[in-house]
Amino acid sequence: AxxxxxxxxxxxxxxxxxxxxxxxxxxxxxxxxxxxxxxxxxxxxxxxxxxxxxxxxxxDDSADKYAISLINYKNSTDEEIAEAVEFFSDYKVAKSAYFSKNEEKKISMLSAVYVEFADYYANMGVNFFEKCFGxxxxxxxxxxxxxxxxxxxxxxxxxxxxxxxxxxxxxxxxxxxxxxxQNINLKNPELGTLAQETDRILRKKEKGMMPLNKRMKNKQYLKMVEEAIEKREKLDKKRKVEIDFSKLKGIREDAAVTREKLIVDEAEN
Incomplete structure (x- = not known):
């Protein structure tokens, strides 16, 4: 040897x-x-x-990959940021009853909350990832x-x-x-707090979900989480194209009438 x-x-x-x-x-x-x-x-x-x-x-380069997603969060997708938060979080996101039922919400909201805090600290000249991990x-x-x-x-x-x-x-x-x-291979309590508070606030909006205890004590930070969720919900609503399938039959019939009319008009000309 x-x-x-x-x-x-x-x-x-x-x-x-x-x-x-x-x-x-x-x-x-x-x-x-x-x-x-x-x-x-x-x-x-x-x-x-x-x-x-x-x-x-x-x-195992998993920690490195997820760290890079959070450090370069402005160039990362919602999926990459949410996966990274879940990976490092000391809150067990995968076992959350709410997140398990709402995968899209989990991705969108975990990303939104992380970005909110990363931007907040960046404006003060502080790297949020380094604040969490040193x-x-x-x-x-x-x-x-x-x-x-x-x-x-x-x-x-x-x-x-x-x-x-x-x-x-x-x-x-x-x-x-x-x-x-130093702490890149450890579960992170700060990201865990963000994840749990995101889960807690989203549960309050849905009936029948067991409430979670409040983990975050800082009122300003709590407000930031709430505002990040609210802003992202509005943005997601704008992005989402809602189709009322009950009206599809009527839409098809109207389109068929219009098509026939165009054919007749063209023939008469």
């Missing part, structure tokens, strides 16, 4: 392929090594500059944790490896730094 980690016996791409053989052996012969191999394979890809696409098996921070990262790894065997240490727009590794001499949002 340590020979592979130190890239002994070939170039990095060739050595990486041998990890599969080691993994098969370690699973039955040495569990202590097997349990660390996923982390080591991830680090091998990053450290030796192999294609980032290889990380797909060892790295700013990106550098952490010292231990490459090949618990392995015998010799940094001096690698000459081109000073470089940056970008994993996604929200994560990167920076190699500086003998130190590896990990640059990422």
């Amino acid at each position: 340590y020979e592979l980690i130190n890239c002994v016996g070939g170039d990095a791409a060739e050595v990486y392929k041998r990890f599969d053989e080691l993994e098969t052996w370690a699973e039955s012969e040495m569990l202590a090594i097997y349990e660390r191999l996923q982390r080591w394979k991830h680090d091998f890809i990053v450290f030796y500059g192999l294609p980032i696409e290889l990380l797909g098996d060892y790295y 700013k990106k921070t550098f952490y010292q990262y231990s490459m090949f944790y618990l392995a015998k790894f010799y940094h001096k065997s690698y000459k081109d240490r000073n470089r940056t490896v970008v994993i996604s727009p929200v994560r990167r590794f920076v190699f500086d001499d003998e130190v590896c730094l990990y640059d990422a949002y």
